[in-house]
Amino acid sequence: MAQDPILPTRHVFATQYAQIISMLYAEAKGPRWELPVDAFAESLFRSLEKRFCNLHATPLEIESYLKSLHLEDLALAAACNQGIETAWEFFIGTFRQELRHASRAILRASGSSDDVRAEELADSLYADLYGIRATPDGQRKSLFNYFHGRSKLSTWLRAVLAQRHVDLLRAGGKTTSLDGERDGDAPREMAAPAEPTLADPNRAKYLARLDRSLTFALAELSPRERLILACYYVDRLTLAEIGRMLREHESTVSRQLERTRRALRENVTQGLLSGTPARDDCPAEPGLDAAQVALALEYALEEWPFDLSRSLSTDLADKGAAEK
């Protein structure tokens, strides 16, 4: 089977895909900003490079990808990057208000209603978008360089704002609670952990088995399921907030969470019953009987130092590589 061709070079791209570039340039309304075609082609190439770096791509994949871009936004960003005045005017006129609204919404989500700070957050982007900060070689480096058209420009700007806001909070050591109302979802607060069963010599052994079973069970979960678990149990987001984040309905998230919890319990139970094979420096372990499994799961309700870091990172890396 022939290997897919590698990504073309910049020069080859400009010549080999000239027709497509012209078509996309017209679709992007590049002439509105008097954007040079070369500059637009350069933007397309950088987007391509970012998407397919170190990967092979057929001409069909390249063409399909280029057509999927938000071309008008890309042309606008390229024009602003070039320093074209009309494009900049349009950008400020169109996005200034939206950015301020987004900033206010971001700060409100963090419990702040300071409109001045919201404006500062929004306006902090402009200098970087223009490229006030010069690189060591004296060139203006615009933030627009990092927009490649895979999303809408407005969403990208919001993402930049969100990143800045979160990084500021983390740098300031502030923890913000995004807890809102509990939208009627199941209570997350469990009952107080049961008192540890005293004088059970097998407790440590059962917890170790549980540890390993959970490791395997986690590897069986999809990244989306893990993400929902982390959002719900670590970030303590409501189902509605998770739904907004993942662009899914709250009820869908609720069902997914239920399924994930059930699958986790079933996988762990099965793992305890069937035992674990030998791996690395751990010998094979026989399965537990039903009573022992029940006891092990009871111990899970107690305080239990569960750390997956050593084994899980490897498993997740393997799983991630397999999924790619």
Place this chain on the structure above:
Amino acid sequence: MDSQGKNKLTDRLREEALARRMGEALDRLSPGDTRECPDAEIVAAYHERALDPPESTQWETHFARCSRCRKILTVLAASVETPLAENEIARPGELVGSSTRPVQVVPSQKIKPIRPGTWDWRVRWLAPALGVAAVLAMWFAVRPPWRARNPESSGTLIAQAPKNEALPPTESRSLDRFSTAESKKKEAESAVPAPVAAPVPAQVRSALKTLPASPASPPAEQNEVPSSNAIAEVRPGARSADSAARDEKQNRSELDVAPAAAPPPAPQAQARIASGTREAAGAASSTAQTVTVAGEAPPISTAQHKPGDSIAPQGVSNEPANGQPLEARTYRALAKAAAAPGSIVFVKNPSGTLLWRAGSKGSIERSGDGGVTWIEQESPSQDDWLAGASVSETVCWLVGRNGAIARTTDGLRWEKIAPPSSSANGRGNFPDWTGVTARNAETVTITAGDRRRYATQDGGKTWQAQ
């Protein structure tokens, strides 16, 4: 509870326990290096579900372990929700057309008989009020208050609001908006409500004649209003008169000034017009969009018609409005700011009679004649000044590079104020202060170039990180 129910509850508790442990374990795997985190483009594309399935899965694996990225995604999702106020702002004609709820017929209450003469009295009151409203609308249309007539006070360099303050355009709208320049103009013109045709009372006409040539200074009691100093601002040029009403409405809310929406009774027309002028002036000047100039270019402070604001520095265009689009000047001002090797901070006090000028190497100068002549004042610092704010004739704050902070409380002598100790980095270097907002001689908030903010309420003896 029967055994089946008990089992279900037990299963439920176990599921919760296992899931919680799993989530906590995932969080402990959080990557310490943010270089593993995706850039804004990937985050935005993920949010829009624009990533390929394999890519999406790949990044979800990362998000499941990374609390920072999850927080960013949550904040991004929250940012899409526009504020309620914006949703309520109606574009002309849309609210009526979009309403789908049937009109509720409220049973009429017993109608009180109108006393003879009441209606006549109301008409007598209403007519001049409508006249005043019409005059105001025409005045804003013809002579926008932010068009500076005094060249000395023309330093306001605020990038003004776009002509259209409506909601962000959808894609279809964006295709239409800029197809031609005429469509822009039409859009701006159509947004201005037609003035009410009503005869202008004589006292209103005479009041108009007595209006000051330039916007009046705000009254002294507004000195307590915090004065904010823009980091870098662009001069507003000629704005379309059509956008005045929309911008005034928005800026009125921004300034938290009582709106002069209700038509005032005729005998008070003169006073109302004057206050409306001030409000409009303040509102118009605050229409400006502040632009932060970070990095090599020092920030530029400009004057606003509010207490304690600074005005335009040299090097930035002070050309009067020449009909060019505002955004063009925004762009040029940004370009100039980027190129300017050094800039001067101008600070104007509320009454407008005193002016400070501060610049490189700690220089501070004072003018008592509106900037015609300057007197050098002794500066407590050798560092470049980057921003300033004045709240009265005698109280002014300056901030600059390397943590420099200075204050005068008598308008003559400047004292050095120690920066917040917690703002220093590991090497003991203080940041460049690029912004200052002063409320009075004791209460001020300063902003560093990296957006950190510190506030004091005791004249700089102690600082709190914001």
